[in-house]
Amino acid sequence: MTVMEQRGAYRPSPPPAWQPRTDPAPLLPDAEPYCVLGTDAAEKVDPELLRTLYAELVRGRRYNTQATALTKQGRLAVYPSSTGQEACEIAAALALEERDWLFPSYRDTLAVVARGLDPASALTLLRGDWHTGYDPREHRIAPLSTPLATQLPHAVGLAHAARLKGDDVVALAMVGDGGTSEGDFHEALNFAAVWQAPVVFLVQNNGFAISVPLAKQTAAPSLAHKAVGYGMPGRLVDGNDAAAMHEVLAEAVARAREGGGPTLVEAVTYRMEAHTNADDATRYRQDTDVDAWRDHDPILLLERELTERGLLDDDMKRRAGEDAEAMAADLREHMNQEPVLDPMDLFTHVYAEQTSQLREQAAQLRAELEVASEEAEEEAR
Numbered sequence: 001m002t003v004m005e006q007r008g009a010y011r012p013s014p015p016p017a018w019q020p021r022t023d024p025a026p027l028l029p030d031a032e033p034y035c036v037l038g039t040d041a042a043e044k045v046d047p048e049l050l051r052t053l054y055a056e057l058v059r060g061r062r063y064n065t066q067a068t069a070l071t072k073q074g075r076l077a078v079y080p081s082s083t084g085q086e087a088c089e090i091a092a093a094l095a096l097e098e099r100d101w102l103f104p105s106y107r108d109t110l111a112v113v114a115r116g117l118d119p120a121s122a123l124t125l126l127r128g129d130w131h132t133g134y135d136p137r138e139h140r141i142a143p144l145s146t147p148l149a150t151q152l153p154h155a156v157g158l159a160h161a162a163r164l165k166g167d168d169v170v171a172l173a174m175v176g177d178g179g180t181s182e183g184d185f186h187e188a189l190n191f192a193a194v195w196q197a198p199v200v201f202l203v204q205n206n207g208f209a210i211s212v213p214l215a216k217q218t219a220a221p222s223l224a225h226k227a228v229g230y231g232m233p234g235r236l237v238d239g240n241d242a243a244a245m246h247e248v249l250a251e252a253v254a255r256a257r258e259g260g261g262p263t264l265v266e267a268v269t270y271r272m273e274a275h276t277n278a279d280d281a282t283r284y285r286q287d288t289d290v291d292a293w294r295d296h297d298p299i300l301l302l303e304r305e306l307t308e309r310g311l312l313d314d315d316m317k318r319r320a321g322e323d324a325e326a327m328a329a330d331l332r333e334h335m336n337q338e339p340v341l342d343p344m345d346l347f348t349h350v351y352a353e354q355t356s357q358l359r360e361q362a363a364q365l366r367a368e369l370e371v372a373s374e375e376a377e378e379e380a381r
Helices: 040-044 047-072 086-094 109-114 121-127 151-165 177-181 183-195 223-230 242-257 287-294 298-308 314-335 343-347 356-380
Strands: 101-103 171-176 199-205 234-238 263-268
Touching: 047 086, 047 109, 047 121, 047 242, 047 298, 047 314, 086 109, 086 171, 086 199, 086 242, 086 298, 101 151, 109 121, 121 314, 151 171, 151 183, 151 199, 171 177, 177 183, 177 199, 177 223, 183 199, 183 223, 199 223, 199 242, 223 234, 223 263, 234 242, 242 263, 242 298, 343 356
Parallel strands: 101 171, 171 199, 199 263, 234 263
Antiparallel strands: none
C-alpha cells in the first residue's frame, strides 16, 4: 500500500484549467514594418510636423558629416555616425514632452541635440574632455551611455520612481540591436512590464552589432517579438520613415503616460557609415548592401512626400540647408578651441565623499603638478 492509498491521505484536487496571464495577440507586432510616407496615412499627418521633421533631418545629417570630419582633424577622439538613422533619432526627441526623460546610447547624439542640447556639448564625451558635458537634470537627458544597454535599467528605475511620486513623466530609452543581446536589456524589460513603468524602449536595428549581423544575435522573427515574452506590446516600424517613427513613438509615450505600461519599438533602419571612425566596415559587408539602402534614405523619403504634396519648395530647402550650415560652422568654431582642463577634475563628481584611495591619489597628482609647474617656471627664467 502506498502513502496515497492509505485512508485519510491527502489527495490534491485537479488543477484549474491553465489560462495565459496575458493575451498575446494585442502584443504582437505587425508582420511588416509600419510605414506612413508614400501611403494614404501620410495625408493625415500635420504638414507642419512633416516640415519640422525635414528641417531636423537635414540638420542631423549635417551634424553627422561635420562630426565625422572633426575626427579626421583630430578634434574628436571617436564618433559613431548615425547617418541613415536620423529619422529614429529625431522622432525620439520630438515625441517627448519637456518634462520627460531621454536615455540615449553613445550613437544618439542627434536625439540629444534635437531635444535642445548644445551641439558641442553633445560631443564632450566623444572628445574625451568630460564624462558627460552637460547637466542631465537640467536637460532631462541621461549621459550618453557607452556600455551597451546599461541605460535601460536606469530608465526603468527613473520611470518607476516618477510614478510612485505621482510625477507625470515618461522615460524613452534608446538602444541598438547589439544591446538587445545584453542581460541589462532583459532585466529592464522584465522589470518595466512587471511594474508597468511608464517607459518606452526604442531599438534601432541597423543590421549590425559592430560587425555581427542580426542573424547571429537572435533567431526571433523580429526584435519587436521579444516584447511579447515580457508582457508588453511590440511595434515594428520602418526606421527610415520619419512620420511613422514619430506616430508610433508618440502613441507609445501617450500610452505610458496614461498608465498603460511600457512598449518595445523596433525601428528597422541601416547604418550607412562604419560603426565608428575606427571601424573598417568593408571587412564585414559589401558596398552593394549599402547601395541598396540609399534609395530608402530618410531625408529622400520625406523630401519626396513633401514635394509631391506641394509642402516643400526650393526656398524651404535652402533655408533648411543654411540653418544646418550655420550649426556646423558654430560647431567647428567651438571644437577648434583648445579646452582648458584641470587634471584635478579627475577626482571631482566621482563620490559624494572621496574614498581614502582617491584622496591619496589626488594628493599624489597634486604634488606632481606642483613639481611640473615649478620646473616650467624655472625654464621660463
